[in-house]
Amino acid sequence: MKKEIEKAYNAKKYEDSLYKKWEESGAFSPKIDKSKKPFTIMMPPPNATGQLHLGHAMMLAIEDIMIRYHRMKGDPSLWLPGTDHAAIATQNKVEQELAKKGITRHDLGREKFLKEVRAYVKNSQGTIRRQIRKMGSSCDWTRERYTLDDGLSKVVEDVFVKMYKDGLIYRGDRIVNWCPRCHSTLSDDEVDYKSENAKMYWIKYGPFVLATTRPETKLGDTAVAVHPKDKRYKEMIGKKYQIPGVLGDFEVIVVGDKAVDPEFGSGAVKVTPAHSFTDFEIAQRHNVPVKKIIDEDGKMMENCGKYEGMTTAECRKEILKDMEKMGLLEKVEDYEHKLSVCYRCGSSIEPLTSKQWFVDVNKKAKRLNNKTLKEKSLEVVKDGSIKIIPSRFNKTYFHWMENLRDWCVSRQIWWGHRIPVWYCKKCGEVHVSGDKPIKCSGCSHKEFKQDPDTLDTWFSSGLWTFSTLDWPNGEDYKYFHPTSVLETGYDILFFWVARMILMTTYATGEVPFKNVYLHGLIRDKNGEKMSKSKPETCIDPLDMIDKYGTDSVRLSLVIGGTPGNDMRVYEEKISGYRNFINKIWNSSRFVLMNLDEEDLQIEFNPKMIKSLADKWIVSRLNEIIKESTKDIEKHRFSDAGMKIYDFFWSEFCNWYLEISKGDLQNKAILKYTLETLLKLLHPFTPFVTEVIWGELKKEKMLISESWPKPDPKLAFAKEEKSMQRILNIVSAIRRARADYNVPPGKQISAAIYSKYHKDLEAQREPIMRLARLEELEIKEKGKKLPKSKAVMLPHIEIYIPLEEMVDVEKETLRLKKEIESLKEYIEKIDSKLNNKGFLNNAKQELIDQEKIKKEDANNNLQKLEKELKEL
């Protein structure tokens, strides 16, 4: 009984249940097999806060392609999913929710607030899990992890303690980026810059006149810096001056520092060490005192006299008024500068000094073979232990790493890993350990207060590749680490990738991953960043899945993209791939209609290859297997997908299936080709291929099938060429018909004269059917048919009698045009072949090729000229 499936593929009908079937089959969970090399990907944790967006969807599609491919190849393939607590981001989100009810986190208190956050995270985790499944991601849910799981938290504490003991973590009173809104420090990378139109104030400053954009910081000035070689100020270096200020005179010391640009402004800079990174560094170099005047709320401190309690903005207004009164303000200019803002909430950053925990990136450690964290992290990329794709990001990475400053890891927010540090309540002694100490080593007191701060979220995500695998003793860790590929967007190269390298090489002595594949960012139709504020161009992957099916969405996110380059995504693109999915469905439908129950049992073997068309399709397929495999291995997913797509649609559907409608139908090859194509397509479009696989009555699911291997026995180069000639003949006749508007229903006749006449004779049936001929003469040589249109292919003459339809004038024109372009072509080849340089330098193979081209072209030229004469 022949099988008939629905007329169009209905993704919704199959996807969810199929996913469940895969998951329940255990196919997602790899078994440790020490005789095999594993393939591992750690899924970058999507923020526990958000909805799945196209960026995630692309990441999932690319990673799933790799995992499904390796799984089919037989590698124990682990794709570990998980979520991140996303400290600041999550806390902000919950605070926003609370704010709607008029509550702050302080109203609730730490414990109650954390309870709220946990509830929120639990909910969003559920959402993101469902959405990851929607994308068809074949990740191992049995190994799912969350950064705040007990095991992972333990690793975080252990690594912190270890680093402290190795002297790589210290507590220091240093300048940090402070977000007054989040009420927390931020690392250098968590600061964004925004252009802003500001004012430059020139102020009289004792013996100096100098420019500043922040006059209110004058209250914290302790020095004036000049370039050491600046003649104007050279004599003043080292001297102290009394500067008149709005709160009375204050003292500054003049220091010479190369950081000052003598060309800019007046060449003299006021130094506010507590509230500017540059100034802090200058102050450190010259032992200048640090005077903090702005507090953690962004308000002026008690040492600011009448300005105490004002915000910096308020203070600036007032102080300018006062300066003006005192005649200290010389002039005001417009000035554009970069304002630093918090990457999470957009508030402007207040640099200030604060007692915080830092990771020392410039200290040599035994554990790192006496290298620093920075040196080690540079080394593993330089020596190729880690390969970044595309490689141009090496430079970016090196530059960032070389200029990395000590990393402030303490945060004053509540959501996250508590810093494993305990202070003795009596003597204040610092104890660094995961568990609360039993008694103080300094004074034997037994009561302690834990450091109220939490760790930077990137501290824990830096450990992601191994904290998820039960490091250091777990079987999974020993087998699956280092991971094979880290796939993520280039926008988090610094935040995450670099820190994983830094943390993992230190903690485990291994690299976290061997390859880093950086994908580009998704843009909208106009090339702009996609954002919910532009709903016309913003695309929600879930809507698209609902409308076009997951397979279509996956393809549209993979094909056309190259690593590191941004990609535009819009609905028409997705619907285009939906058409392809439907094409897969319908061609399979056709094959199934031609196979009966028994045919489904046929197992392919090369003896079943019969016709020229069979050899051609099998050989071409063999080639596609070879090429797409190579492309996937080299991370060229788009190329692989595109090649399979092209082959499927044009060679398989448009030619082979059409040929199969005639005498040459070969069910075995039809089945073999389709099955192999389903395997090749499966990593890209897992759902539709698996559904069809089921229709083919397979025992094993496609997800667990093995990846096709190219077979040299299935390569038929000669037959490929000879089949190509048939296809060219059919196309030529079709073109002739179209030229003369021959109604498709009308059957015409043709004569073909060629030295290949024997081969052609064997293909008489498909040629006649595909070109819609009622009569066909095939001979080695023959006379031109009267009143016919002539088409010349290499060593093939085709005459199509079109009688009254032949328009002599039109035909003359066409022939002339063709002769002209042929002549140009020959000239071009001639210039190559007459060029001594070419003959001396080019490969012989290439020269021979050119000669053949010329011969063929000449041949055609002669025939066309003859044809023109006889017209």
Add this chain to the structure above:
RNA sequence: GGGCGAUUAGCUCAGUUGGUUAGAGCGUCUGGUUUACACCCAGAAGGCCAAUGGUUCGAAUCCAUUAUCGCCCACCA
């Protein structure tokens, strides 16, 4: 200020180590109910590969300069 990327058909993009008469999809045009598919089939039109110069027998591809657009980094107060 430094670094990186993009610039190829009307649109979106391929083009892997230099050698194809420069490709695809969408869109456009002309036809079309043929053993699956109109989410389809057959055919066509459409390109000085941003500009200039160089290397080479040979350049969309390598080098230099320029232009436009975009991104990243940076302590010019």
